[in-house]
Amino acid sequence: MAEKFRSNPVPADMPRTADVVIIGGGPAGAAAAWAIDRAAPGTRIVVIEQSSQLAAGASLASLENFRTCWAAPCLHRMMQRSIHIFHHPDEFLGEGVKLGVKQQGYLFVGFKSADAERLRSDVEHLHRCGLTHVEYLDGDEVGRRYAWLKGRVLAAKYDPIAGWLDSNALVYAFARAAQNTVFLLDVRETRIRVVGGRVVGVDTANGAIDAPKVVIAAGPGARALGRGIGIEIPVVVRPRQSFTTPYRHAGFEEDSPCIISAAPFPHVRPEAGTGAIFAYEYRWNTHHTGDYPVRDKLEEPVYPVSQWKDPRFPSLTLGLMARQFGYAPGEGFADPRYLRGVDHRAGYYVYRDNATYALADGTRQPYDSQRAIVDRWPEVEGLFVSVAHVGHGIMSAPAAGEILAAHVLGQPLPDPAFADFGLDVPFVEHDMGGLSDNKVK
Template identity: 70%
Template sequence: MTPTTRFLTNPSPADLPKTADVVIIGGGPAGTAAAWAIERAAPNTRIVIIEQSSQLAAGSSLASLENYRTCWAAPCLHRLMQRSIDVFQHAEDYFGEGTKLGLKEQGYLFIAFTEAQAAKLKDDVDHLHRCGLTHTEYLNADDIASRYPWLGSRVIAAKYDPIAGWMDSNALVYALANATQSTTILLETKNASIRTEGSRVLGVSTANGDIDAPNVVIAAGANARAIGRTAGIELPIVMRPRQSFTTGWRHEAYPEDAPCVISAAPFPHVRPEAQSGAIFGYEYKWNTGKIPNYNGERTDALIDPIWPVEQLRDPRFPSLTLSLMAKQFGHKPGEGFADPRYLRGIYHRAGYYVYRDNAYLTLPDGTTEPYDSQRAIIDAWPEIDGLFLSIAHVGHGIMSAPAAGEILASRILKQPLPDESYVGFNLDAHFVEHDAGGLSDNGIKAVKPVSD
């Protein structure tokens, strides 16, 4: 397939397409995947992607660990990831000959140091097997000692997902974009605002001119709420800053072919990176005076993002993460994760996880209790014809991108959802079971809602 995608940077009003069938605001994983999937389902659809930066994928994916895994407890989430991973594994079929996504199919290993943690991982694996994810494994201490001796004797059990690994997220976004044939990509195109009349979308205005279109998609990551406001709506999302760092060095015992290791609560995680280094993440929460609280609560969830997000990096984050891991693994000063060489030449980043803010349980007494959902919102906005959302992709918008694009395409093209479990991504799907907990996958099992 020869790509015919048109890229225009800071286009003049004369070069700007005047009309389109679909305008997508945001050229990250969500926006480019939407264009790719719409075109696959309806070739020749005239699509315009508006990206404010000089390159695609200029949002949260810059800070991401670029990991993927199938072992999600909620069926809508594991179905989403399984479909997307199938696309990654057959990248040349979907994106064209020669496409390279840099897949490292090295698996994911969630580890336990205590009997209680081990029991939890065993429960998780039993649940995943019941869901049909029979490739996931529960490993006991002997299995670990023979497969991963470098983890040391403190690790007594693990949950292993072999259909997991990591990739080059920038390559994915450009593969999605370049596989389109009738999409125009506008880079460095700022001030996008949605034009509406009554309850209908008319198109998008930008600093470079206007585009008339009957369908507009908001896929602007942490800026989605601000874009929604241009159409007079408040999107139900919040942002939490998250950090990662890459080291140029890793301790000798830690092999290059290791899986991504998710340590026990509070779940710091690490994987090999760039041959001799490693990349670390940790959903570390902090609340400093820099972050305005909302609703008077002490929380790290923001209604409006703070830019540049890098100012929310906590300079202690790399050393805190390393010392937490050293403590968990029992590494003494100078050993393993406590080796000071890890702290040399660190590349430290921050980005936002965007969460849906309308997930709640309904308790037996009829009251509701909000929870941090892992589910994106991929749906039409009900009050404005032609307005669609692909937002709130939390910490997995890369691994879910192709399937998320397919859901969005089915919404725009008024086709059935590709999988019935995907109703979980509807705007008004306030609850699905096993949807919470992120890396802990502890979901919401004990409490059953009485409605919804």
């Protein structure tokens, strides 16, 4: 009964009570357990994961990247805090923990004068926010630093405090570091129990747990959990794809930064020795050929998520990048060896769906926010959410865990800017758009 990880436990192996139950064992849930335990050692925590392993959601498809260059202060402070923790695993996660951190930078490139203008103004904005390590590079400087890009790029924005890590190692490091925490794996049909407007525990297919506090950290599963107790958690999901190739063309070296191309921002970084990993926020709804209606978001995920893999995605991405970087057929990103042995994946990005900004006439316009919701749920005592981590839930996990822990423990937020992750904060400047298009238009 002392095991920390219990798979499909028989009722006798189910904890009967806990101080906090966390539903979802991805980066958000595991980080929440770590941070609560760190802030209040001895808290009895139970994490419930429906799969047979932790980190069974979007992180399986992710590029595992991190960067500081976020335009909204709440986001860049969140990433700076998290990256500090990635750099000090011994101090924060335990002696000898290895996260496989590679800090090779992010290079956002542009090909036209409008791209160069956008990148320059992004860098000016980031400098005003104190992120003075982010550089604007002209095409010559890019060519000097990265010979394979010489003559192909007009300008770039470079974030040296950026890179990637092993997200599975991160999630399991959180889990191992969370001292007084039990992880229940392969446990389905979790339902929250609420009596008189107050959380009293959860029921699962394996048995019930009484607890005064429950955290929903279930990624795309959050809305369904909320609906089970009659609340609408304002999140929507969009499928996103990535693929790994065993090949990488000459010049694109193993120590290269992650390259973010111009709109629609396909990106690639070195992976697995000789290979590369690619992704972009592809217009899945208009390209998908299945039975689902063309909409740009889903309230609830549909499974298996693999149905969203468009078989054309790898060749479309490579074709787009070959065009943008000016490669002739057979060269660079147009080399057919990129398409041999591709490992293609899909996962859900989860977005907050209650962000709006004011128009001149006073009406409010919805927009796609990059801000997670990490907050207490106002109408149900003892209920908390850590959801809508969009495309950065790995790089933000440590800080998101600490914000959630502050709410659960009734402590002040670690940084006042983190109030922007509140459920009812409709608008935050520079919180719009995807990879580099962070401005309200």
